[in-house]
Amino acid sequence: MTASVAEFLQRRLKVRHLRLILTLHDARSISGAAERLCISQAAVSKARAEIEDLLGMPLFNRNVGRWEPTAMGQQLIGAARRIMAELDCLNSEFRLIKDGLLGTVTVGTRTTALLPFIAQSTAAFKQLYPHVTISLVDGPLSRLLEQMKKGEVDLVVAPLGEARDSAGFANIVLRRERHVVIASPNHEFVGRDGVTWAQAVQQPWCMPPVGTRTRSHLHSFLARKALPFPSNLVEANSLLMMIALMQETPLLTLVPMGIVPQLKRQELARLLPLPVDGARDPVHLVWQDGLPLPPATRLFRDFLLAQIRRSAKNGDAPANGAADAMTRSGASDRRRASTGKRLAVLE
Template identity: 30%
Template sequence: MALASNQTRYTAIIARLKLRHLRLIDAIVEAHSISGAAARLHITQPAVSKGLREAEDILGVRLFERGPRGLALTVVGRAVVARSKAIQLEIRQVSDEIDALSSGLSGLVTVGAQLVALPALVPAAVRLLRDRGVMVPVRVIEGTLDALLEQLRAGALDLIVGRLPPVDRDQRLVQEVLGQEPIVVVAGAGHPLARRARVRHRDLAQADWVFPPPGSPARAPVMQLFTQHGLARPPGYVETTSYLTVRALLIEHGMVAALPRRTVMRDVEAGWLRILPLAFSQESLALGLTMAADVPPSPAAQRLVECLREAARAEAAGLAQREP
């Protein structure tokens, strides 16, 4: 079959080639025969033969040749099939995008996250979101509560996941509790306090500490640990919200910190950190969601909220099972 000129072939393909021709070619490739393709497509063999002749005429090339195992693609046919699959994939993606736009499940979801939510809760919720086929981009921004609240009010965040401090109604914020989170005092597994069966409060005043910075909801309970027991705050300490920094200071530099239990559990179970045997009398702080009251969440953000709720329930159940 003589090859047509590029312009003639392009004009013919645009005007005459249909998706049914591409699906028919795929069926012949999979079945290695006209009869097998007809059975797959639930049409007659003459219809398959006619469709193949049309496709080859439109493209100006022969796509198949008969071999010992039935019909086999020619060199040009293999190139056509490769492009055909790319075309069909693009059409599938267009269809998926239309579905997402029609349902509102599109666009970027931006989450402000505090330390307590970063190691487990947010990743688990994103995994659930993907498992449910919601393939929207999710941007996670870490920061202090004050900074995240400012971004939420400015419309730069869809929601905040973390501690739930008291808010006034005039702040136009809504909150939802996902659970209660206790604070535990932790040190590296090799720290002298980690090897004790009992740790006294006055022992803490002699340790090097990593404190939550001002503005963090966890700071007040940690500071109360010292004031309620008449202890002086250690003169040398580090303030940070970065768990990577805290973790390195605990494991490698012999410091002590008071952190949300769920933040440290993986490192505790892996043997890197130890929860010190010390009564922490302060009440657990609420963990949950904070959103703008006057801006309804997008459908995609609402789906992420649902996944955060489910992930929080599963995480709480898992922590309860691991407790002695």
């Protein structure tokens, strides 16, 4: 490290410098960064040039109208994110001491299987901590993980099987869910004994689009039984729409077992005794690795893990060994942090 770089990092680097560098990286343009920071474009350009002059090397290169970080810029951006996360965590700790526990935890979901669990856990958590806001958002897993990298999402509940790049994230398997067949409440198969898969594939079905895991499970299962995929088909990419369709016309569909009790209680669907063999989808709880979690986020994460351990004791176990792993991970993260921090698309 040269003397000028060392002096800048140790004596002259300001939080506003880090905030500007991060904003310029996320916006990829001077105008976008200026708008987000509520300052002029000239001020953004001047501050960027000032930082680069002090370092003696460029942090960004302009490429087809976009500002892309150099190798040095990428290093500074990564360090800036860690520093800002530490400061956010410290701020949360101060608020915790001063005002009692409060804050906002943003949880991204990409799972149908654990929606009832998430809803029940959120309701129970709010009874204990009414001043903590739980924000539940859904979306594609790749987008949720990218938002987590930017600090816009705190936790993600989703299967990681579709993630191309999960590096930098810690995760624990919450549960492995099997799939079952459900029918509209007025379907002719309800209450009938001896229904076979050969009969079922001749019925009207409602399924998510091609490319989703549920659709792939049914394709693979029927192929192993040398049966055709249903040709009388309605496609819907949301569970809410599928259930609404099932109230209007007799349909069959494949869903994770975890949502069936709620559908039965509300008399929206009936479970059929049709066996569905195949691998169970693991659903993960994900958070950023190596960064301290804010107090409210850490508390909600540990609360979810405690709920899973409780359900495991009651016989609804998550993946083998997950309860022990959750205990170890939670304790380890608490030691690190003490020093510093609707219905989704049917998959």
